[in-house]
Amino acid sequence: MRKIVxxxxxxxxxxxxLLAASPVIAMAAPVLPxxxxxxxxxxxxxxxxxxxxxxxxxxxxxxxxKITLTIDGQNVETTAGDLGFHWKNTEAVDEAVxxxxxxxxxxxxxxxxKLAAAPVALELDTEVDSAKxxxxxxxxxxxxxxxxxxxxxxxxxxxFVITDSVSGxxxxxxxxxxxxxxxxxxxxxxxxx
Numbered sequence: 174m175r176k177i178v179x180x181x182x183x184x185x186x187x188x189x190x191l192l193a194a195s196p197v198i199a200m201a202a203p204v205l206p207x208x209x210x211x212x213x214x215x216x217x218x219x220x221x222x223x224x225x226x227x228x229x230x231x232x233x234x235x236x237x238x239k240i241t242l243t244i245d246g247q248n249v250e251t252t253a254g255d256l257g258f259h260w261k262n263t264e265a266v267d268e269a270v271x272x273x274x275x276x277x278x279x280x281x282x283x284x285x286x287k288l289a290a291a292p293v294a295l296e297l298d299t300e301v302d303s304a305k306x307x308x309x310x311x312x313x314x315x316x317x318x319x320x321x322x323x324x325x326x327x328x329x330x331x332x333f334v335i336t337d338s339v340s341g342x343x344x345x346x347x348x349x350x351x352x353x354x355x356x357x358x359x360x361x362x363x364x365x366x
Contacts, residue, residue, distance in 0.1 A: 203275025208288025211265075211295045221270040225263065232260040232299060240353070242314065244344060249313050256309060256353065257302020265295045300354050307346040314344040 202220040209216045214231055216224045236254035243249075273284045273293075324338035 203270060205270060205274050206281070206285045206288055208285075208292040209269055209273060209295065210292065211297050216266070216269070216295075221266055224266045224270070228266060228297070229260060232258070232297070235299070242349070244314055251309060251313070253301070253357065255305070257305035258299060258357065259302070260297065261300050262296065262298040265297075269293065269295055299357050301350060301357070303350055306350040306353065310344050310346040310349055
């Protein structure tokens, strides 16, 4: 009986030692293959989190762009970041990872071949914050606006006093936001008014 216990103990000890010494297989996060980009930045070899961070860094760089609004010949300057410029479609990277990264070797091979034949440029949707644009228009642009005034004639102390008309200038916050979003979608290349 003693030999059986010793053999069982020795077998358990050897098994435990082998399990402890065996290499641990870790599942690495799937990485995007070559051929996926956002703007001019390639996302090849990045995990979903790394790709999101890279795109966010790209958008943050765009946030520093200077924007000049011209109102009746007067310029008002700000930056895209001050207007709440942000990345809207953050799920695009997750969709690309689920479609092209990970999976079996056959799936990875097919994805790599497909991307080699037709690279994918993920759409980067950005926009400005409505509240920040309205605040900017209300605080910075109101100095340049004028209320319209009709011409008038009045009799004062027996003489006629003529008041000239004044053309009004107003800034529509909603139209300004739409124009900004359109220009930002154009990649900063187009001028707008």
